Amino acid sequence: MATAGIERAPMTQMQVGLLLESQLAGRPALNVLQFIVHFRGQTIDIAAMRQAWQQLTTRHDVLRTALDPLAVDGPVQFALPEVEVDFLHLDWTGLDSKAQDEDLPDWLAADRRQGIALGRAPNWRVRMIQFAPDHVAMVIAMHHAIMDGQSFVMLLGDLMDHYRAYRDGTTPEPKLAASPSFLEICRAIADQDLTQAQEFFRDHLAGFDEPNRLDPVFLARPAEGAPPLDGQSSKIIAHRLDLRQSQAIRDRARAAGATTANIICAAWGLVLARVSGRSEAVFGLTRAGRFISRPAMRSVGCLINTLPVRSQLAGLTLDQLLQEQRKFVAATKRFEQTPLAVISELAETPKDTPLFDSLVMFDRVSPDTFVDLMGPEGKGADSRELSQMATAMTLGVYDNPEMLIRLEYDPQRFDAAGMERLAGYVVQTLLAMSEAGDVPLAQIQSLPDAEIAALLAQGAPADPVLPAEVEAPLIDLFEAAAARFPDHLAVETVAPAQATLDQNAGPNEGLSYHELDRRANHLAQRLRLEGCSRARLSASPCRAGTITSWHCWRCSRPRRAFCPSIPITPRPAFRT
Known part of the structure; x- marks a missing residue:
C-alpha cells in the first residue's frame, strides 16, 4: 500500500480497551454505536446528504482512519488522505407501514451484529432507509473506538450545515480541518509524562483495598442470564424528572459551589456505598478528555477516558461532599487522559480485580434531543441511540431541561427488580439532596416512600x-x-x-x-x-x-x- 500522505499515530489505551472488549473478544456487536434519525414530514435530498458526508471526511481525520491493534510495534492507527464514504440508500416504500415497523428492529439488530471492520477506512457506514417520500431514517453505525457522544453531536452539526448548502445548490462555507486533529491528540496522549498523575492517583486510592460489592438482592439469579439474542442485550431503566425537580437539583449544586455533574456523582457514590454496606465508594467517571495539550473543543474522535472517583462519606455533610467532588474534577483536569490500566496498577485492590463495576456518564444532551441541534431539518424529526457497552452498570444522566436519568445494566449479572429499586434510590437521593440544607449525609433519604412503608409494615404483622x-x-x-x-x-x-x-x-x-x-x-x-x-x-x-x-x-x-x-x-x- 502506498504510504504517501498517510498519517500515523498510536492508538490510545481507551481505544485498545474498547477493541479488546469487542472485536478481539469475539463480540463484534459490543461497543458499536448505532444512531437512528427519523426525518418525518419532509423530503430529504439523498444525493446532497451523501455529498455532505463525503465532505466531512475531508474535515475530520478520524473519518479516514483505519485501526491496527495487533501491529508489531504496538497498536496503531492510520489516516488516509481520502476515502469514499460507505453510503447506501435502501428503498422500503414497497412495504406497508406494519411490515416496515416489524422489519426495522430485526434489520437494526442484524446491522449491529455485523460489527465494524476497523482495519479499513472508512470503518463506519450510513444507511438511508426510505419508508415514504416524506419519511427517511438515517442509520449511522460507528465503533466507540473512533467516536464519543460529544464528538457525534458536533459531527451532526457539521453534517447539516453541509447538507443544506448542497441541497440548495450552493458551495458549503469553507471550514478548516479541526485543530488539533484526532491523530495529533492521540500522539500527545502517548507522549504525556504520567509521573504527577501516578502520584495523585496513588494517594487518591490509598487504603481502598476491595471494590464495592452490591448486596445479593441486586444480583441476577442463576436461572436468569440467558445468552443475548442480538447485540442489544443490555437493559435500560429510564426516569425523566420534571422541570421543577431538574432545576432544584441544579440550584442545590450551585448553592454549594458545585456543578450538576458533581451532585450526580455525589448521589451515586452515596447510593453505591449504602447498597454495598460501605462508608465509601469507588466508581468510574467518564471524562471529556479534551485538555491533553491545548483545548480541543471542536475536535472529533474518541477522546473520552474513564477515571476512578473515590467518594469517602464518613462524617461529611452534603455541602462537604459536593465540594469534594468539585475539587476532584478540578484536580484531575490535567490528568484526565491517564490510562485506567496505569491507575489500576497503583491501587491496593487484588490483582486482576477491577476497581469498579459501575460507571457514571454525564452529558448536556441526550440522544433523543440530538435533532434539536440539527436546525430546521430537526423539526418533526426524532433520534435515538442503540448500543451495548461492556461496563456492567452505567448511570447515564443527561442535563436536558427535564433531566433524563438512565441506568443501563447487564441482565446476565443484575436482577431486573433489583435494578429498578437501585434506579429509584438514585432518583430519591437526588430529590432529597435538592431539598436538603447542609445536613449530615445520614439525613439524606435514599429509599422511596413506598419502600419505607413496606418495611415499616413488615415490623407490624397483621397476626x-x-x-x-x-x-x-x-x-x-x-x-x-x-x-x-x-x-x-x-x-x-x-x-x-x-x-x-x-x-x-x-x-x-x-x-x-x-x-x-x-x-x-x-x-x-x-x-x-x-x-x-x-x-x-x-x-x-x-x-x-x-x-x-x-x-x-x-x-x-x-x-x-x-x-x-x-x-x-x-x-x-x-x-x-
Missing part, C-alpha cells in the same frame, strides 16, 4: 404471636439447647462477609451454642450496667452475618429490642 401463646420464652429454650449441645453450631455465615467485628474469628466461621451463650451473657451484663432497660431501644452498627446474631442475642438477654444499623435502613424504622 403477631403474643408471648402468652409461646410455651416457653426463646431465651429459656436457647439456654436448654446450650446445656444439651454446647459444641453444636448455633449460627454461621453462609456467604463470605465483607468484614467482621469479631477479631478472634474469620468472617466465614460460626459460633457454637456455648460460645454464643457465653458472649450473650457477658454483653447482657454490660448493657444492664450501662442502664439499659426494657423501655429503651438498642441500635448497633454491624454487618450481616454471624455477628448480627450475636448482637441480636445480647439484646434479648435483658429483654430489649434490637435493630441493626444498616445504612440503607430508613430512619423511621428506629422509632420506639
Whole structure:
C-alpha cells in the first residue's frame, strides 16, 4: 500500500480497551454505536446528504482512519488522505407501514451484529432507509473506538450545515480541518509524562483495598442470564424528572459551589456505598478528555477516558461532599487522559480485580434531543441511540431541561427488580439532596416512600404471636439447647462477609451454642450496667452475618429490642 500522505499515530489505551472488549473478544456487536434519525414530514435530498458526508471526511481525520491493534510495534492507527464514504440508500416504500415497523428492529439488530471492520477506512457506514417520500431514517453505525457522544453531536452539526448548502445548490462555507486533529491528540496522549498523575492517583486510592460489592438482592439469579439474542442485550431503566425537580437539583449544586455533574456523582457514590454496606465508594467517571495539550473543543474522535472517583462519606455533610467532588474534577483536569490500566496498577485492590463495576456518564444532551441541534431539518424529526457497552452498570444522566436519568445494566449479572429499586434510590437521593440544607449525609433519604412503608409494615404483622401463646420464652429454650449441645453450631455465615467485628474469628466461621451463650451473657451484663432497660431501644452498627446474631442475642438477654444499623435502613424504622 502506498504510504504517501498517510498519517500515523498510536492508538490510545481507551481505544485498545474498547477493541479488546469487542472485536478481539469475539463480540463484534459490543461497543458499536448505532444512531437512528427519523426525518418525518419532509423530503430529504439523498444525493446532497451523501455529498455532505463525503465532505466531512475531508474535515475530520478520524473519518479516514483505519485501526491496527495487533501491529508489531504496538497498536496503531492510520489516516488516509481520502476515502469514499460507505453510503447506501435502501428503498422500503414497497412495504406497508406494519411490515416496515416489524422489519426495522430485526434489520437494526442484524446491522449491529455485523460489527465494524476497523482495519479499513472508512470503518463506519450510513444507511438511508426510505419508508415514504416524506419519511427517511438515517442509520449511522460507528465503533466507540473512533467516536464519543460529544464528538457525534458536533459531527451532526457539521453534517447539516453541509447538507443544506448542497441541497440548495450552493458551495458549503469553507471550514478548516479541526485543530488539533484526532491523530495529533492521540500522539500527545502517548507522549504525556504520567509521573504527577501516578502520584495523585496513588494517594487518591490509598487504603481502598476491595471494590464495592452490591448486596445479593441486586444480583441476577442463576436461572436468569440467558445468552443475548442480538447485540442489544443490555437493559435500560429510564426516569425523566420534571422541570421543577431538574432545576432544584441544579440550584442545590450551585448553592454549594458545585456543578450538576458533581451532585450526580455525589448521589451515586452515596447510593453505591449504602447498597454495598460501605462508608465509601469507588466508581468510574467518564471524562471529556479534551485538555491533553491545548483545548480541543471542536475536535472529533474518541477522546473520552474513564477515571476512578473515590467518594469517602464518613462524617461529611452534603455541602462537604459536593465540594469534594468539585475539587476532584478540578484536580484531575490535567490528568484526565491517564490510562485506567496505569491507575489500576497503583491501587491496593487484588490483582486482576477491577476497581469498579459501575460507571457514571454525564452529558448536556441526550440522544433523543440530538435533532434539536440539527436546525430546521430537526423539526418533526426524532433520534435515538442503540448500543451495548461492556461496563456492567452505567448511570447515564443527561442535563436536558427535564433531566433524563438512565441506568443501563447487564441482565446476565443484575436482577431486573433489583435494578429498578437501585434506579429509584438514585432518583430519591437526588430529590432529597435538592431539598436538603447542609445536613449530615445520614439525613439524606435514599429509599422511596413506598419502600419505607413496606418495611415499616413488615415490623407490624397483621397476626403477631403474643408471648402468652409461646410455651416457653426463646431465651429459656436457647439456654436448654446450650446445656444439651454446647459444641453444636448455633449460627454461621453462609456467604463470605465483607468484614467482621469479631477479631478472634474469620468472617466465614460460626459460633457454637456455648460460645454464643457465653458472649450473650457477658454483653447482657454490660448493657444492664450501662442502664439499659426494657423501655429503651438498642441500635448497633454491624454487618450481616454471624455477628448480627450475636448482637441480636445480647439484646434479648435483658429483654430489649434490637435493630441493626444498616445504612440503607430508613430512619423511621428506629422509632420506639
